[in-house]
Amino acid sequence: MTLPLLAVQVVDEARAAGPGPAVRLAWLAIALPLLGFIVNGWLAMVRPRARVLVSLIGPGVLLAAFVVAVAIFLELRASPPEAPFIVSLWPWIHVGELRIDLALQIDQLAAVMLLVVTGVGSLIHLYSVGYMGEDPGYARYFAYLNLFIVFMLVLVLGSSFPVLFIGWEGVGLCSYLLIGFWFNDKANADAGKKAFLANRVGDFGFLIAMFLLWQTVGSLDFVTVFSRAPGALTTGAATWITLFLLLGCTGKSAQIPLYVWLPDAMAGPTPVSALIHAATMVTAGVYLVARTSLLFAMAPLSGEVTAGIGALTALFAATIGLRQYDIKRVLAYSTISQLGYMFLGVGVGAYSAGLFHLVTHAFFKALLFLGSGSVIQAMHHAYHATHSQEDAQDMRNMGGLKRWLPVTCGLMWIATLAIAGVPPFAGFFSKDEILAAAFARGAEQPVYYLFYGLGLVAAFVTAVYMGRLMAMTFHGESRVGEAERPHLRDAPAIMTGPLLVLGLLTIVGGAINLPEFAGGHEALEHWLEPVTRAATSLHPIVRLAGTTEKGLIGAAVAIGVLGLWVGFRAALGRPILPAREAPPDTGLARLVYRKYYVDEIYGALIVRPLVWLSEKVLWRAVDQALVDGVLVNGGVVGSRWLGRLGSRLQSGQLGLYVLLFLVGAIWVLHTILR
Amino acid sequence: MLLGPALGLSAILFTIGVAGVLLRRNAIVLFMCVELMLNAVNLAFVALAQVYGVGAYLIAFFVMTVAAAEAAVGLAIILAVFRHNQSIDLQNINLLHG
Amino acid sequence: MTEVVFYIFGGIAVLSAAMCVLQRTAVGALIWLVQVMLSLGVVFVTLQGQFIGLIQILVYAGAIMVLFLFIIMLLNLGRVGTDIRGPAGVAAMLVLAGLIAAELGGLMAYSPARIGREVRASAGVVEAGAAFAGGRAAQEATAARGVVGGVAPPLFDTYLVPFEITSLLLLAAIVGTVVLAKRKV
Numbered sequence: 001m002t003l004p005l006l007a008v009q010v011v012d013e014a015r016a017a018g019p020g021p022a023v024r025l026a027w028l029a030i031a032l033p034l035l036g037f038i039v040n041g042w043l044a045m046v047r048p049r050a051r052v053l054v055s056l057i058g059p060g061v062l063l064a065a066f067v068v069a070v071a072i073f074l075e076l077r078a079s080p081p082e083a084p085f086i087v088s089l090w091p092w093i094h095v096g097e098l099r100i101d102l103a104l105q106i107d108q109l110a111a112v113m114l115l116v117v118t119g120v121g122s123l124i125h126l127y128s129v130g131y132m133g134e135d136p137g138y139a140r141y142f143a144y145l146n147l148f149i150v151f152m153l154v155l156v157l158g159s160s161f162p163v164l165f166i167g168w169e170g171v172g173l174c175s176y177l178l179i180g181f182w183f184n185d186k187a188n189a190d191a192g193k194k195a196f197l198a199n200r201v202g203d204f205g206f207l208i209a210m211f212l213l214w215q216t217v218g219s220l221d222f223v224t225v226f227s228r229a230p231g232a233l234t235t236g237a238a239t240w241i242t243l244f245l246l247l248g249c250t251g252k253s254a255q256i257p258l259y260v261w262l263p264d265a266m267a268g269p270t271p272v273s274a275l276i277h278a279a280t281m282v283t284a285g286v287y288l289v290a291r292t293s294l295l296f297a298m299a300p301l302s303g304e305v306t307a308g309i310g311a312l313t314a315l316f317a318a319t320i321g322l323r324q325y326d327i328k329r330v331l332a333y334s335t336i337s338q339l340g341y342m343f344l345g346v347g348v349g350a351y352s353a354g355l356f357h358l359v360t361h362a363f364f365k366a367l368l369f370l371g372s373g374s375v376i377q378a379m380h381h382a383y384h385a386t387h388s389q390e391d392a393q394d395m396r397n398m399g400g401l402k403r404w405l406p407v408t409c410g411l412m413w414i415a416t417l418a419i420a421g422v423p424p425f426a427g428f429f430s431k432d433e434i435l436a437a438a439f440a441r442g443a444e445q446p447v448y449y450l451f452y453g454l455g456l457v458a459a460f461v462t463a464v465y466m467g468r469l470m471a472m473t474f475h476g477e478s479r480v481g482e483a484e485r486p487h488l489r490d491a492p493a494i495m496t497g498p499l500l501v502l503g504l505l506t507i508v509g510g511a512i513n514l515p516e517f518a519g520g521h522e523a524l525e526h527w528l529e530p531v532t533r534a535a536t537s538l539h540p541i542v543r544l545a546g547t548t549e550k551g552l553i554g555a556a557v558a559i560g561v562l563g564l565w566v567g568f569r570a571a572l573g574r575p576i577l578p579a580r581e582a583p584p585d586t587g588l589a590r591l592v593y594r595k596y597y598v599d600e601i602y603g604a605l606i607v608r609p610l611v612w613l614s615e616k617v618l619w620r621a622v623d624q625a626l627v628d629g630v631l632v633n634g635g636v637v638g639s640r641w642l643g644r645l646g647s648r649l650q651s652g653q654l655g656l657y658v659l660l661f662l663v664g665a666i667w668v669l670h671t672i673l674r
Numbered sequence: 675m676l677l678g679p680a681l682g683l684s685a686i687l688f689t690i691g692v693a694g695v696l697l698r699r700n701a702i703v704l705f706m707c708v709e710l711m712l713n714a715v716n717l718a719f720v721a722l723a724q725v726y727g728v729g730a731y732l733i734a735f736f737v738m739t740v741a742a743a744e745a746a747v748g749l750a751i752i753l754a755v756f757r758h759n760q761s762i763d764l765q766n767i768n769l770l771h772g
Numbered sequence: 773m774t775e776v777v778f779y780i781f782g783g784i785a786v787l788s789a790a791m792c793v794l795q796r797t798a799v800g801a802l803i804w805l806v807q808v809m810l811s812l813g814v815v816f817v818t819l820q821g822q823f824i825g826l827i828q829i830l831v832y833a834g835a836i837m838v839l840f841l842f843i844i845m846l847l848n849l850g851r852v853g854t855d856i857r858g859p860a861g862v863a864a865m866l867v868l869a870g871l872i873a874a875e876l877g878g879l880m881a882y883s884p885a886r887i888g889r890e891v892r893a894s895a896g897v898v899e900a901g902a903a904f905a906g907g908r909a910a911q912e913a914t915a916a917r918g919v920v921g922g923v924a925p926p927l928f929d930t931y932l933v934p935f936e937i938t939s940l941l942l943l944a945a946i947v948g949t950v951v952l953a954k955r956k957v
Contacts, residue, residue: 652771654764658695662868669875676778683782685876687789692872694793696865700855703801710789713812720821727906728926734824738831739938743945745836749843750952756847
């Protein structure tokens, strides 16, 4: 396939330097994983047992894409552009005034996302070689994983809403494929379906927003939209557009009300959970808000709604995590909660803060998930060896694993400290910046104080459930059976290696955006300034006084440490019974464990009426009775009746024939004599 | 001269012939009514000879000849049908029924 | 005089035709039909078609009707019930016969003057009485050569081909009749 229009258009003529070679080759970052998908897919169909080849190609293309990402980053750093580079690959839709090309937009924001996706992605690919090594669907797994990277990169690099939407839908598809990877178990397939359907509701919002944009602004590619928006959009129109975009974000990024698919998505392999449902796909919503920051800045109400949903989700999900026993479920709700923080950040207008948290969260959440993967794998091996049917993911069956999995334990503690907001780990800086921004906005709009409060409480709860998780898994009395203990061992190097890298990143990640008082230069914020400038000019970020900020930081750290201690102590304070012996929860505990019955409510209010409508009305009445009965069969009956009527003309009665003959003759006579 | 009344007579005879064709069930009588119609037409031709000359007489002549041939063949057919059906009632001759 | 004869025998023809159609038996119908033929022969003569009139009596009444009689007797139907159709048939007959009568009634309007007018209009002939030139020519021919001599020249001259073809037709009819009516032995 040739790329005839590999044209790079420089949008800002005032800029002296054009795009460098790395930017021009940005399409490679997408093409390489696509190649990986094709090869792995072909291998999956032809030779599913080809392990070595897949192990080389799967992670290999990702590492190559990461190299491209680094090259682009270095080039952009050498001469930071004021306006984005557009790499146009193919003219796609040219209808009337609508011109959408398959094009990539390379700017500072895209570069950040590119690094995160390819970097963390490569690490997870390497980890998967060890984790999924014995799975019969090995090649298919890497094919899907590569395909996911393709779509995710299309999403973050797309230069227009439709191209972004291609990636948006594509990652939804890959999420479905990977959640239901072990599809022979119906529950896994159902979880995949649930994820896809919940995302579809969000996609509907995205589409409506696109239609509104086209109607008001008359264009759909980012550069044109953002240059025309201040003139073409009223506040009302901007509010509607951004609210519909937000609906899409709540679906993709698992916020209230469409978060329900994420906990079920844990049915997929753990590396999938790490990559898609922690580091990349779920952050697409945050990216979208950051990308359309100008529109959100034009609609203050949407900003409030975004921040509100974020804060509320952060607290809501954190509380549910308090009472879950499946280790992956806890982390799933933790992800939902942390995504809430990111939305709080971008909703307030602190776009760089939200993105900062996106990056650091990618590090420590991936680390947490992959670490839990090591734990689960160890438990699986043990149960497999003793032919036990216990649940390898239930924390009530674990305990004291520090003895057998020391490296994993240490690394996961690093991540726990980060997520709890303990300095100097990465999570501290990012979470603190978001809370500070919320507090600062509260001065002009008091509702933001409420959001700050919710965020602070959520920080406490976060620390509590993480402390609980670590305590139940690694510390205290081991509830692992005597027979299984000899089979427990730590993860192999191929899996621990990426964990180490992630641990390192978690430790030093804060340096990306170190605030001034800590001696840093706020590098990320300055890096992203050309992108966020349009939005922040409409709504400048309020700076807190130095003392206020220090006070807030102190409060946050204190709460974090306190929460960890509370969770840890509470978990170890009472003896825990293994899963099969544990009594069911009662009262408030059960309410929380059952996720406040949200799924059941959705089922009764939405799902069942829809199924009823579908079955009783649309199927029975419309399809069977109307279409089949009246139209199709009716046509048959009608034509048969007509036919029978016609066949009475051929009675064989000569008298009848003579009669008809004479009728015709009379008619001819009449015509002639007229 | 007699052109008008002759054509009128022809019309009346033709109509009576049509009525007979529609009214009778016997194949031979039906045929006879057809001959009646032919005669009516012959009369019309002869009447028009006053306008068109001798040619009209000759057309009538030919019609008569063909009618004779047709009568012979038609009656042979009726004979054959009778041998098959033992009846020449038109209602019983319906092998063309479809 | 000629007209009186025409009307008398015309009336006889009509009455005979009606009787023919309404007869219950085949033979009865046949007899009345013969009467129609004979009357029509006379009518032909009154219309100056003497040759045709005699041929009508010789061929039609004398040969064809006799043939019909032969066949009726050969079939030997015996006394069967009426073979006139029931009420439905009568109704259909009335309707259609009425329609035909209405159509053909229009022909009655063709008086000679009208025909003359139309012939003149179509042929572009201007002088009056030119419409009936053909008829006058026929009468002159008859006066010159006699009844048969009047029609003979065109028959073997202008209409030679139809004449020959008609003879072939008669041959085919003979063969067909023999084949159809033969007993399969």
